[in-house]
Amino acid sequence: MKDINDTPIPRTDPIQSATFTNPINAEIRRAAATGIYDIRGGGAKRRVPHFDDLLFLGASISRYPLEGYREKCETKVTLGTRFAKKPIELETPVTIAGMSFGALSGPAKEALGRGASAAGTSTTTGDGGMTPEERGHSDKLVYQYLPSRYGMNPDDLRKADAIEIVIGQGAKPGGGGMLLGQKISDRVAEMRNLPKGIDQRSACRHPDWTGPDDLEIKILELREITGWEKPIYVKIGGTRPYFDTTLAIKAGADVVVLDGMQGGTAATQDVFIEHVGLPTLACIRPAVQALQDLGMHREVQLIVSGGIRSGADVAKAMALGADAVAIGTAALIALGDNDPKWESEYQKLGTTTGAYDDWHEGQDPAGITTQDPELMARFDPVEGGRKLKNYLKVLTLEAQTIARACGKNHLHNLEPEDLCALTMEAAAMARVPLAGTEWYPGKAGF
Amino acid sequence: MQTFDLESHSLRELNSILHAQKDDTNQTSWEVINARGSHAIAVGLDAPIEVTIKGSTGYYCGGMNKQATINVHGSAGPGVAENMMSGTVVIEGDASQYAGATGHGGLLVIKGNASSRCGISMKGIDIVVHGNIGHMSAFMAQSGNLVVCGDAGDALGDSLYEARLFVRGSVKSLGADCIEKEMRPEHLEILNDLLMRSGADAKPEEFKRYGSARQLYNFDVDNAAAY
Amino acid sequence: MCGIVGLFIKDKSLEPELGALLTDMLVTMTDRGPDSAGIAVYGNNTNQLAKLTVQSDNASDDFATLDTDLSEAIGVTVSTRQKDTHAVIEIPAAKIAEARQILSDIRPNICVMSAGDSIEIYKEVGLPKDVANRFEISNMSGSHGIGHTRMATESAVTTMGAHPFSTGADQCLVHNGSLSNHNSLRRKLIREGIHIETLNDTEVGAAYLTWKMQQGSSLGEALESSLEDLDGFFTFVVGTKDGFGVVRDPIACKPAVMAETDQYVAFGSEYRALVNLPGISDARVWEPEPATVYFWNH
Incomplete structure (x- = not known):
């Protein structure tokens, strides 16, 4: 009789769990070893329905396109027309989102100012106050008014072109921040009135008001201090955009800044970034609905941010009803963040080009998200500024290209009806018909 | 003395006139009547002028003050002297929540009691309260001095950084990372000066000092519950 | 808020x-x-009757004959006092529950704002x-x-x-x-x-x-x-x-x-x-x- 052991038994292939994946298991081991949640920079990395799931319907016979090199497609936008004596006029609707000095180096902030100014748009301060580099190189500078009030002072407030009251951001709506000790250099410590080298904790609520009824009074105070000249923006993280936009308008905002979950941060818990908030795509229509319901669409401007990368994204956000967009992560990449030329150094940090997100640790090989003098010296703010200007120009040209193809002489004339959706999810979130149909989920008649 | 009546003129007019005063103004003395709890009175001033407000004020009186001396002959609403940079704000009555929030400099004197969150996130301001203060006062206070001649409420100095807290009476409870500390001669000197400048009838020796245990300065898993 | x-x-x-x-x-x-x-508003009640404050978006129709209709239905004379979209029905306290039940039948569009001896609620x-x-x-x-x-x-x-x-x-x-x-x-x-x-x-x-x-x-x-x-x-x-x-x-x-x-x-x-x-x-x-x-x- 033949021993069955002589015949090899067919075996199953090893199967990786779809639930307990290698990255998940690695995180469990990391948590078990350290006892602290993972902190990182950037925005949501998971795939969520996005602008890529929308397409434009160009003109053909029923509509007529504009001639690209002859017929004008305007890109100017004015922000803050509701109450401010001095609204902000921009050449392009692509602005630079708030990023702090502290999170970014002084030269990186300078480069943002140079690039944005050359492209005719605005930059925004962050949780750390206004630096002379940034003010000096920014034609239009939006001053963020944050829960921490680090570096907050009335002189800088009066120097600003607009004031942005930050209530939340897409990466961490409802959360505060954490800047680890490595980045609290002498200069950062002085600007923030903190001891050098400690972990800086940022509050999640403003210290002297809570809720829309108080916010209305806070806005009054800021307007009184600055003589009703400057537009007051209110920035919210995308979670309940209809209600939050409504309340920002009722409280007296000139501009609502709405940041979806792909929007970045300098540092917060990974679990927060990946599991709290709405995809940018899903934020826009409810916010625009709120503006329309109050008769304030275009009267109060809407700036959308969170994962804007191309002129197509710009055009899609505007078609859904935004007046302008803001870019953060994309601007850093334009400056040189995560550039393959630093691959060997990313490897040394245990990461790779495109995945580097430990912006809070201050070891950025590209010299952008750091306060280390040697690393900072690698970054040339003039060259960085030029690259950012080029990139902003491309975003604008791309958006114009699409708008002309749709027969629009102004980016603002793009409409939801110029779009179709590739997926049911995107159709539902953007309230745009599924490609080739007249229908989107929630609309009767399927 | 210039008198400004908030019943017959608008807040905007008042603040515009006060903002128009520069360092060398000869109109250094102002009186505001009929305050009636209005918000944002005398905010954003930046000149060495004296403003006396008759009646109680609403939110943010004296907000972001620089140089000016502001006296409120009444009580102050939430956020009085918030983010003050320099100068002096004196409240004859009580102050509501958030008094002196995030203040960077100057002196805030509250002759009555202050409510919750007095000195929240203070960044260099000196605050002297003749009476008591409410809960969560000096939360995340970064620097400056908070002097309380009466009692302090719950969770004093929670998540404190380097601000110094001096309390004469009882403290209902201390917040996370806030501890009683030794009173050294330099602290008695600071206290003496602040008590004198604020007209408080108290002796430095009667106070206890509280400050940060500095256990939350760099993350340690054993302290995670305190975050 | x-x-x-x-x-x-x-x-x-x-x-x-x-x-x-x-x-x-x-x-x-x-x-x-x-x-x-x-x-x-809590008013002093002098006539020993309880009060039912009701509201209707169609007050002129709903309130026109409300007192007689309700009196007939519960067998006790009630009086109503209309103020704009609201009306206060004065009624013996023992009849309140019954009146609420009947109201929901004979005036389905009426909302009850408050009930009690002294309370009247007005809101719009x-x-x-x-x-x-x-x-x-x-x-x-x-x-x-x-x-x-x-x-x-x-x-x-x-x-x-x-x-x-x-x-x-x-x-x-x-x-x-x-x-x-x-x-x-x-x-x-x-x-x-x-x-x-x-x-x-x-x-x-x-x-x-x-x-x-x-x-x-x-x-x-x-x-x-x-x-x-x-x-x-x-x-x-x-x-x-x-x-x-x-x-x-x-x-x-x-x-x-x-x-x-x-x-x-x-x-x-x-x-x-x-x-x-x-x-x-x-x-x-x-x-x-x-x-x-x-x-x-x-």
Whole structure:
């Protein structure tokens, strides 16, 4: 009789769990070893329905396109027309989102100012106050008014072109921040009135008001201090955009800044970034609905941010009803963040080009998200500024290209009806018909 | 003395006139009547002028003050002297929540009691309260001095950084990372000066000092519950 | 998010002024709540009858023959007094439950605002001054009253979404803040048989108190347990037949100012609401402590 052991038994292939994946298991081991949640920079990395799931319907016979090199497609936008004596006029609707000095180096902030100014748009301060580099190189500078009030002072407030009251951001709506000790250099410590080298904790609520009824009074105070000249923006993280936009308008905002979950941060818990908030795509229509319901669409401007990368994204956000967009992560990449030329150094940090997100640790090989003098010296703010200007120009040209193809002489004339959706999810979130149909989920008649 | 009546003129007019005063103004003395709890009175001033407000004020009186001396002959609403940079704000009555929030400099004197969150996130301001203060006062206070001649409420100095807290009476409870500390001669000197400048009838020796245990300065898993 | 005012009269000579004083206080809080306004007035009842305050969006039709129709249906003569979209039905207390049942049959579009011996609730969408004028609140006298101006956060701006919410006979509640566990609590209360009409968080707070009191708690005890069971931010003012109470959540961010003299106890979301009260400059003014129940009774 033949021993069955002589015949090899067919075996199953090893199967990786779809639930307990290698990255998940690695995180469990990391948590078990350290006892602290993972902190990182950037925005949501998971795939969520996005602008890529929308397409434009160009003109053909029923509509007529504009001639690209002859017929004008305007890109100017004015922000803050509701109450401010001095609204902000921009050449392009692509602005630079708030990023702090502290999170970014002084030269990186300078480069943002140079690039944005050359492209005719605005930059925004962050949780750390206004630096002379940034003010000096920014034609239009939006001053963020944050829960921490680090570096907050009335002189800088009066120097600003607009004031942005930050209530939340897409990466961490409802959360505060954490800047680890490595980045609290002498200069950062002085600007923030903190001891050098400690972990800086940022509050999640403003210290002297809570809720829309108080916010209305806070806005009054800021307007009184600055003589009703400057537009007051209110920035919210995308979670309940209809209600939050409504309340920002009722409280007296000139501009609502709405940041979806792909929007970045300098540092917060990974679990927060990946599991709290709405995809940018899903934020826009409810916010625009709120503006329309109050008769304030275009009267109060809407700036959308969170994962804007191309002129197509710009055009899609505007078609859904935004007046302008803001870019953060994309601007850093334009400056040189995560550039393959630093691959060997990313490897040394245990990461790779495109995945580097430990912006809070201050070891950025590209010299952008750091306060280390040697690393900072690698970054040339003039060259960085030029690259950012080029990139902003491309975003604008791309958006114009699409708008002309749709027969629009102004980016603002793009409409939801110029779009179709590739997926049911995107159709539902953007309230745009599924490609080739007249229908989107929630609309009767399927 | 210039008198400004908030019943017959608008807040905007008042603040515009006060903002128009520069360092060398000869109109250094102002009186505001009929305050009636209005918000944002005398905010954003930046000149060495004296403003006396008759009646109680609403939110943010004296907000972001620089140089000016502001006296409120009444009580102050939430956020009085918030983010003050320099100068002096004196409240004859009580102050509501958030008094002196995030203040960077100057002196805030509250002759009555202050409510919750007095000195929240203070960044260099000196605050002297003749009476008591409410809960969560000096939360995340970064620097400056908070002097309380009466009692302090719950969770004093929670998540404190380097601000110094001096309390004469009882403290209902201390917040996370806030501890009683030794009173050294330099602290008695600071206290003496602040008590004198604020007209408080108290002796430095009667106070206890509280400050940060500095256990939350760099993350340690054993302290995670305190975050 | 809202403005709250309340006035509890100690000195009877001030009772004829209650409506006028409350109206002034309410209008001052317009900035905090421009969407809708409401007021509960506790009037002294002289004729021993209970009161049912009802509202209709089609008042002229619904109220025209309401007194005769209702009298006929329950076999007792009732009188109605119409004020704009509201009407107060005066009726023997023993007949209240029956009248409510019959009303839902013969006037299905009518909403009951309040029921009790002395309470009348008036609330509508619109600016506080317009709402107060429509119901001629300033002519009303009474022993105490509570007013509310609303800036809606998440639920709809409607008459039924306006405060005060009635929590039971002669009881009402107003709220400034935002509850964060009201959906789960609403489902639980509905399972417990409590009637809830709107998706408003405050109505859940009110229904919670009703439920607790049905379980045998006093109003004070119900307020104490609300500190345990309600999550989020709140300053509540509640009214009862004899008095009113105040409670703030343990974080106590939403503003609250109180004033007391020999003549009255007053509540305002801001001091501005109190400035026209008689003798305010000599009143004892203070802010209620977090997580502490305050109560004043006649």
